[in-house]
Amino acid sequence: MLREALTNRLYGNIQGLKPNQIKRIQHVYRRRIPPHQIATPELARYLGELSQETGRQIGVLVNRKGQIEYVVVGDARSIFLPEFGRLRAGESRFRGLRFIHTHLKNEPLTRDDLTDLSLLRLDLVVAIGLDDEGMPVVSHAAHLLPRPAEENGNGHPLRDADRAGAYRFLDPVHPSQLDLDFLDLIRNLEEEFARVHGARTASGRREKAILAKVRTNGSADEAEAQLEELRELTLSAGVDIVDAFTQARPRFDPKTLIGKGKLGELTIRATQLGAELLIVDQNLTPAQNREMAAATGLKVIDRTQLILDIFGQRARSRDGKIQVELARLKYMLPRLAQRDDALSRLTGGIGARGPGETRLEVDRRRTRDRIARLEREIKSLSRGRAQRRSRRSRRGLPVISIVGYTNAGKSTLLNALTGSETPVADRLFATLDPASKRLRFPREQEAIITDTVGFIRDLPKDLIAAFKATLEELAEADLLLHVADVSSPRFEAQREAVERILRDLSLDAIPRLLVLNKIDRADPLEVAGEVARHDAVPVSAIDLTTVAPLVERVQNILWREAPSTHAAEAIRAWSSPDRQD
Template structure:
């Protein structure tokens, strides 16, 4: 089968550059290695006997393993001292990238111990998606004497290649003599192998059109196992809510995170292997990353990397429907992006004319920052206008002496379901995190004939990104200006106690103190009697309901009635006739 030998252009190495740990080699030895760049390499065979014997002789003489990488045109593109792992290409240097394609490079490496490919060699094969890894077991003969050196020859050859089966990862041939390997048809081997990968990739695309995600997270050694499981479970829910498909979860426990990549080198290599094996196209980190950490992870893994904050912002962007919701999400995204801008210095500079513009000019990075600053200032002005508009709406409600109860709680606690059940609001309900963003206010008639207003607000989450708190200040004011709060808790969630604490922490961090709270435990139809009994013991004043089934609504309405009466003394009296009907809000 004919093979497309066209290779995507990539940065060509210097023809005399030697990679890997080569300190201590003499200039003459380095020149001998450099000449390997100009030696002929077969196109339609794994390698030639002449090239293999020359590489084996050099490896024996230097008493160190050597690696040579060649492309499909028969050109040697890298010569290195050391193992394949020590001389490998970084993901951004590879000429071909993609889960359905091999890189278009093969590696010929020598080993002096005669043990065949090591685990590190096979890992380098997978990370670089090599066409093939050819291991030459070199037998050393002779002895070192003054003015002389060792010589060696190829004793046997191992061929390793990737397979599309994620369980097998790779296969290694039995040891073969050099003559047998040099006569094998490389084009036929490669054609069959790429056809297998192409079929596997097509099957994956048909199975799912969602982003294929790997999760990574870091925990201190002091973090309990239960806390880790709860946080990882929430991270999985966040990815699912964003439309992604979680393939595998990785986490690491250490005293301190790695300052450059968050996780250690060994765990990073494990994740990189899984990216290749499972065909992942996105890695999500459960911790907020610095710009340098995100960049280093992307270089090491070869796919896009986002952190938890960016993931939540993406979910908000997906859920925003109204103009004000989109406005606040864009502001939060720009505030997140601003400190993470990176540029290329003078390479992206622009020149101007006139006094003060000569020289390297203004870098593209500074230009981008100024554009974003202007956009942020414009959006903040619009959010201020939105705040003023909401303040006028609240003032109108206060003039009518209608008390307002805000529904608050952890995301996916069932606030929208409760609002719909009590008022018939018809807001979106979904078993997802952050299903609704825009606040919705509806009138609720109580058994006494009195009326209150219920306002559904955006759900909270632990460690809510500060950009969201700032951008959604107009929405969160619905919480701070409400007469009282109904704190809705999903009792069926194993982490419900942590959710209560997380919501309390966010409410305490708001610039204005909130009103009194009533705990409302939702989804009691999903929990055991023991869980409910424990919650009743811990929170004896709470109300227990099932918004989906309508359980406990009578007790909830009675509690709202009692609250309305207790709050009525705090409302300002109506102004007398002739004052325009305005309420004295002071």
């Protein structure tokens, strides 16, 4: 029975076709396939005939009712599917569309066919191989698999994506013998996908991520170390990692950072492992983020957003919350401005419409208003802190600020020095709010010692701006204790990153002392080398017996062995020449 065609719009390469050919290709929309069948021999013949005549591949996207939703024209060797919304790759359902198209030279499924299958999560991809007369001779078909296949079958060469075991090839048969029950097949597959993913999500509701890093220059070791840091950041954000990889490329792909083939592979992995997040070790432009999300169906998170998320989870005090929110809004704003066309592009062609322009205008204006308000609050915050500082400096106590890479042991050291119990944790950015404590030295001397938020390589600039109030505190310090984890394989890179940030914040004029922490876990020879190289002090902040030399050294710096507090005053003035008190 014929039904009214949904549309007669043709997609793809229709230039140069004769009006009569266009009309006959449009007639393909009138065909219908019984739901249990993959394709009918009649449809195969008709597509073959049109392909033969035009010298172009012709394809159809068929829904589960057997209706043809799209008719697409390619060229002699390839065909491009129209842009339609991607599904979220974490889902266990497929697209609900299968792609059936002709191959003029009876080629087997191509790499592009298989990429479309996985990227678009098609139900099935079918190539109808034609002979020289345009008669269908064989159909090649493949579908996705929920887990790596043991065998590949059918003599198809193994490629990377195959090794990931992403799809199964059906036996090539003549189109009239494609008698597999399509609906049965797809239902079983979807159930299996759901089982695999369900079993994994049942263990907890944490999100799952695949990590990716693109290496354009620098060594493989360095890239590996950076990926390791991304791992720690991800875990600190409370996200599970199901896979991670680096890709070496001469340069970033300007649109999607990662190459198209790799993205396809990654989407397959995400589907198999039930991941819904893709976390990349680069900072993405809003456009790149959009492209990558569209290409993979995954939520894409860049390094800045990951760090912002961690900060968001950690912020406890009012100050901390305001600062983090400001940073997040600033990060969001340009992305918000892009959202309308992103959505309309993503939903284009499938009917659903994105939110209207007005709604987004409102969102943007509200965001800007809120940013302005938060900035005012932060200004007043800064003033409050400045007042507190000046009260403190009237009391004449020198200020020591602990700085250093996140997780270096800053808070642990503060606790060890002052006998306090600032929370400590083996995760990144455990401390967000600076805590100030009194530190009593043996010779009746006193100082204020402050713990700060940890630093990290490529600290997002919005975050630095937002944490200005906190970081300003550092400018008033008489001594910066730079705590570094000497047991880390990334010690040198971390030490340098901190030095760079101090320079960027114009804090490098303040006297500072490098403290090599976690010596209990480090090689003593290496520690000795670093001590000599940087005139540093070794400690193990978890072992109180190791901190005495540090206390001694600090005391000597602040008071230059002079026993009176008057001298301390003098030295404080000496040690930070540009303070205006």
